[in-house]
Amino acid sequence: MTCPNGATSSRWAEDRSQERAAVIRTRFPTAAGRPCKAREQCTRSNNKSDMGRRITLRPQAEFEAI
Numbered sequence: 001m002t003c004p005n006g007a008t009s010s011r012w013a014e015d016r017s018q019e020r021a022a023v024i025r026t027r028f029p030t031a032a033g034r035p036c037k038a039r040e041q042c043t044r045s046n047n048k049s050d051m052g053r054r055i056t057l058r059p060q061a062e063f064e065a066i
Contacts, residue, residue, distance in 0.1 A: 001026050005038045028053040
């Protein structure tokens, strides 16, 4: 996955949501988000020591159906 500013995700993992639905979790490196001028568009976190932006997605077929 690539963010609007060009950073690419560092990890993908298939997982289950709290409701046990199939999801895909992806993470961007912390270093990619800290200096980004568009950071406010991706996250509300003000924690400079957090692990980087994390996004949870539905599997592609389910996402497209919705």
